[in-house]
Amino acid sequence: MRAVHIERYGPAESLARVEVPTPQPAADEVLVQVQACGVNRLDLLLREGRVFQVPLPRIPGTDFAGTIVAIGEQVRDRRVGERVLAAPILSCGHCGHCLQGEDNLCQAFGTVGSSIDGGYAAYARLPARNAVPVPEGLDWITAASFALTYATAAAMLRRGRLGAGESVLVLGASGGLGHAAVQLAHQAGARVIAVCRGTQRGEALRAVGADAVVEPGPQLAAQVRELTGGQGVALVFEHVAAQTFAQSVAALAPQGRLVLGGVTTGTEATLDLKAVFANRLELLGCRGSGRRDLDQVLDLLARGRLRPHVEQVLPLERAAEAHRRLESGTLLGKVVLTL
Numbered sequence: 185m186r187a188v189h190i191e192r193y194g195p196a197e198s199l200a201r202v203e204v205p206t207p208q209p210a211a212d213e214v215l216v217q218v219q220a221c222g223v224n225r226l227d228l229l230l231r232e233g234r235v236f237q238v239p240l241p242r243i244p245g246t247d248f249a250g251t252i253v254a255i256g257e258q259v260r261d262r263r264v265g266e267r268v269l270a271a272p273i274l275s276c277g278h279c280g281h282c283l284q285g286e287d288n289l290c291q292a293f294g295t296v297g298s299s300i301d302g303g304y305a306a307y308a309r310l311p312a313r314n315a316v317p318v319p320e321g322l323d324w325i326t327a328a329s330f331a332l333t334y335a336t337a338a339a340m341l342r343r344g345r346l347g348a349g350e351s352v353l354v355l356g357a358s359g360g361l362g363h364a365a366v367q368l369a370h371q372a373g374a375r376v377i378a379v380c381r382g383t384q385r386g387e388a389l390r391a392v393g394a395d396a397v398v399e400p401g402p403q404l405a406a407q408v409r410e411l412t413g414g415q416g417v418a419l420v421f422e423h424v425a426a427q428t429f430a431q432s433v434a435a436l437a438p439q440g441r442l443v444l445g446g447v448t449t450g451t452e453a454t455l456d457l458k459a460v461f462a463n464r465l466e467l468l469g470c471r472g473s474g475r476r477d478l479d480q481v482l483d484l485l486a487r488g489r490l491r492p493h494v495e496q497v498l499p500l501e502r503a504a505e506a507h508r509r510l511e512s513g514t515l516l517g518k519v520v521l522t523l
């Protein structure tokens with residue numbers, strides 16, 4: 185089958201077009217003929233190999249959607265011909281955390297497209313419990329564009345205990361994760377301040393729920409204070425990390441919370457410890473998402489309450505271009521590859 189895999193860690197050119205044997209599903213797996221595969225920041229981090237590494241070669245692609253074409257002998261609840269999308273988080277499925285839908289706390293935590301091969305390929309194997317039926321009427325491109333970002337955003341907002349009427353500052357709001365967070369926070373009844381460059385993208389964010397839009401930079405915290413009557417925000421939604429962290433902490437109100445769910449610009453930052461203890465701040469880490477978060481966003485999507493935005497659709501063969509496009513930071517929402 186045709187596929188694109190990471191042969192060695194490095195720039196977008198490290199993605200190689202290859203012909204590899206079509207995989208066969210194990211007893212508890214399904215084989216999916218991939219129709220579309222979303223491109224995520226996670227794919228870029230994996231390809232760079234700086235934040236984490238896995239054995240290579242690896243076929244990336246956490247978010248994909250397609251048709252089941254074969255099932256393992258133990259699979260009872262999925263059938264051939266079913267339209268499914270990949271639930272991004274791998275977990276054991278039977279520990280206490282998994283049973284509560286907190287799969288990201290499972291000892292067996294992993295991610296489709298990094299712990300196992302993903303959707304940059306004509307076919308992909310998937311544990312049957314990770315094959316989730318596509319909501320009625322949803323097209324392939326949309327089905328492959330939202331699971332990782334929306335479920336992660338939902339998990340982060342839950343971890344940050346965002347409540348109705350509270351203010352939230354969303355960093356990197358024009359990217360896939362930030363764009364999802366703006367919509368989910370708005371749905372939750374929060375006042376959303378989105379951080380993004382460019383007037384056009386700012387307008388697009390207002391259209392999906394941002395109450396105010398500010399530019400990133402050294403003046404960010406001061407602008408946020410101005411917008412919140414000098415208080416600062418109750419919650420910061422942070423995933424840009426190194427470049428923005430100091431301003432994010434400075435933008436918090438007394439007793440504010442910062443939830444960190446990604447490290448796009450690097451893993452080290454300076455922390456104002458005086459601000460943390462004097463203002464009684466909470467710093468909350470959040471890795472991945474649980475099945476309950478995915479269920480929540482699937483439900484909102486099926487009811488037409490969310491609007492995933494796909495900026496560009498490219499054929500699989502142009503995966504390197506898709507990575508460069510994401511790296512350029514000029515996108516709103518997502519790039520999706522088609523097979």
Ligand SMILES: [Zn+2]
Nearest residue numbers: 276279282290
């Ligand atoms: Zn588990």
